[in-house]
Amino acid sequence: MTNIFIISPEDILYQMKLSCQLPDMIAAIATRKIITDAADQVGIKIQSKELQQAADNMRLLKKLVKAKDTEIWLEKHYLSLNEFKKLVEISLLSAKLAHHLLAEQVEPFFFTHQLDYVKSITYEVILDDEDLAWQLFYAIQENKISFPDIAQQYIKEPELRRVGGYCGIRCRGDFIPEIAAYVFTAHPPKIIKPILTHKGVHLIWVEEIIQPHLDEVLRCKILRDLFAAWLQQQLEEIKLVVQI
Incomplete structure (x- = not known):
């Protein structure tokens, strides 16, 4: 029925x-x-x-x-x-x-808010230990270790580890303010100093800063x-x- x-x-x-x-x-x-x-x-x-x-x-x-x-x-x-x-x-x-x-x-x-449309390509590892983050930061600067090696060793999530901590192409508004200020003033390719937030200690590799162009999509x-x-x-x- x-x-x-x-x-x-x-x-x-x-x-x-x-x-x-x-x-x-x-x-x-x-x-x-x-x-x-x-x-x-x-x-x-x-x-x-x-x-x-x-x-x-x-x-x-x-x-x-x-x-x-x-x-x-x-x-x-x-x-x-x-x-x-x-x-x-x-x-x-x-x-x-x-x-x-x-x-x-x-x-x-667009010209008034041009900074809002600048994009960055970044890789990120979030650590619990601030001392370890600084050790890794200096080790990268001294070419003793690469960021991909750090990502493989310290990222717990399998999918994120497979891509080396790749965060994609992101605008300033996609970052929390205390991180955005450092990312978008970097001169890539560059590792920026460890940043402490409520999520942990961020170790970020800035691969590229992409300046905006007013194309049809934008x-x-x-x-x-x-x-x-x-x-x-x-x-x-x-x-x-x-x-x-």
């Missing part, structure tokens, strides 16, 4: 309350209304060709290659074809509104960040009346 559960809109709303998801949903609704109202006020229109291209791009992004793939995805998310078009339209309106309002602010913002990121800040400001300035 198959059990059938009928889930009503009231059930969905109630579950959102119990899951504490309602504030996020209300903010999302308000954000959508802010975008559509602002786009209408400045006269932004979506052409049919633009909408079709954006829909094709979204399907490609979600790997919906075949018509059946799209149909299954729509059913999974309880969306009609018209609602999918509305989803694409909101995304396109958002992008065009961001460009209309803030595109000219991207370059000045331009888009800054525009998204500016638009997100603009939306947040709009949300804080409006009064929401929620009728439930």
Whole structure:
């Protein structure tokens, strides 16, 4: 015997309350209304060709290659074809509104906050013993040991040990302030002096400092960040009346 559960809109709303998801949903609704109202006020229109291209791009992004793939995805998310078009339209309106309002602010913002976009490539070992950290620091300077050797001997996590303590490419904001100050003033390749934090004693090898360039990827990121800040400001300035 198959059990059938009928889930009503009231059930969905109630579950959102119990899951504490309602504030996020209300903010999302308000954000959508802010975008559509602002786009209408400045006269932004979506052409049919633009909408079709954006829909094709979204399907490609979600790997919906075949018509059946799209149909299954729509059913999974309880969306009609018209609602999918509305989803694409909101995304396109958002992008065009961001460009209309803030595109000219991207370059000045970049040059004002250029230091925030400098990146570093670092390797790190965190020790419990400060005296040991200083011994290893001096041993590296005297070429008695290499940083990869230290990583192999003193990193406990197997995955991190396999990559020699590699931390990836990170911006200043990815570091705690007391570490960032030393990393981004280093002249790589260089080991920086041991740094004591609440996590332990950090021994960090700075391999490279990457100066930022305002390419298309960074331009888009800054525009998204500016638009997100603009939306947040709009949300804080409006009064929401929620009728439930």
